[in-house]
Amino acid sequence: MPPKKPTLALPATILLLFTVAGVTPKSTIEPCSNNDSCNALLGYTLYTDLKVSELAALFQIDPILLLAANSIDVSYPDVESHILPSQLFLKIPITCSCVDGIRKSGATRYKTRPSDTLSNIADAVYGGLVSADQIKEANSIADPSVLDVGQSLVVPLPCTCFNGTDNLLPAVYMSYVVRAVDTLAGIAARYKTTTTDLMGVNALGNAAIDDGDILAIPLSACASNFPTYASDYALSVPNGGYAITADHCVQCSCTPGSRLYCQPASLSVSCSSMQCKSSNLMLGNVTVQQSSAGCNVTSCGYGGFVNGTIITTLSSSLQPRCPGPQQVPPLIAPPTVVSPDMAFAPTPSPSQLGGAPIGGLPGSVVPSTGSSIVFPPSANGPSGSSSGACALVSPLSSFSLAMVLVSFIKVVLPFL
Structure with a gap:
């Protein structure tokens, strides 16, 4: 058997450097005790x-x-x-x-x-x-x-x-x-x-x-307030991104002011009606009418996906000034480089x-x-x-x- 090579005894400082350099990466751990996701x-x-x-x-x-x-x-x-x-x-x-x-x-x-x-x-x-x-x-x-x-x-x-x-x-x-x-x-x-x-x-x-x-x-992010029985209950959309819900029929984004804005998705799919009841407004539509008391704003919003049905909600409010167009994050083409x-x-x-x-x-x-x-x-x-x-x-x-x-x-x- 060949003789062993002499071992170089490294100073404690060097051993410490090796130890610090090999530190296990940190990771954030969140304990939990329920089935919520x-x-x-x-x-x-x-x-x-x-x-x-x-x-x-x-x-x-x-x-x-x-x-x-x-x-x-x-x-x-x-x-x-x-x-x-x-x-x-x-x-x-x-x-x-x-x-x-x-x-x-x-x-x-x-x-x-x-x-x-x-x-x-x-x-x-x-x-x-x-x-x-x-x-x-x-x-x-x-x-x-x-x-x-x-x-x-x-x-x-x-x-x-x-x-x-x-x-x-x-x-x-x-x-x-x-x-x-x-x-x-x-x-x-x-x-x-x-x-x-x-x-x-x-x-x-x-x-x-x-x-x-x-x-x-x-x-x-922008958080939804959909009912607990909606399949997309607790939907939350990060600022600058989108979420697709309701079987690919509805597209929601987070607009300035932390407001969740939903509209029909740009996909060729079969979807349930997205028209607000008692109105000719479709999901995402907003009408404004200036008056001496302020601006009357009527909007058709999204209320969740329940049993295969898109829930729409019609709301009206009087605001000090008329809102401008919705500012949604710009969509881009898929990157190639x-x-x-x-x-x-x-x-x-x-x-x-x-x-x-x-x-x-x-x-x-x-x-x-x-x-x-x-x-x-x-x-x-x-x-x-x-x-x-x-x-x-x-x-x-x-x-x-x-x-x-x-x-x-x-x-x-x-x-x-």
């Missing part, structure tokens, strides 16, 4: 070119709901077969349930392919939203090195509800995987919130975040953080970044979310630690 979002970056239908199948969601959440025009010809480019950042709408006392999405399943590993599935395919250990535990896998081709795996994706509110205002929460270029201040600026709010929601002791951490980001503004990192550039205006509508289809560098997801990247509670992590980045380590070794090695 809510609408939630996942911030996701495509790991390869995918058709809309393929991406929807990856998360077991309706492709129309996927497109609507990102303000992509669902009436685009053959939109479900459109190929979305790799590295495109999208919001994935999911149902957040209570599973084993923790909020998570338990409806996603993945069918394994040749050469798949749990790490590859977690880090590359699902972009670090889940860890290999979490998939292993959810599927009671004894030997993770042995995966059968075609095996169906439960993928426990992170999500939060927090009663659908943030500081007592309606909100939908998005799970976002932190990238190395992100800062908490930048994420807060992009999503129209504050670092204090993000620290409170995610139980952070300070503003330090690390590559691979999973943050719950509250997005301001990814520009720097469509990369996964939402952190604005330093100049934007310094007070310059940030372009785009709140919650637009893809968060912008001031960096022109695009980092592809790595199969050997961060392990995803941790199943434990949030922990305080050193504010030093992994990059900085690596530089310190290299410099130290260059100095020390000649004397060993």
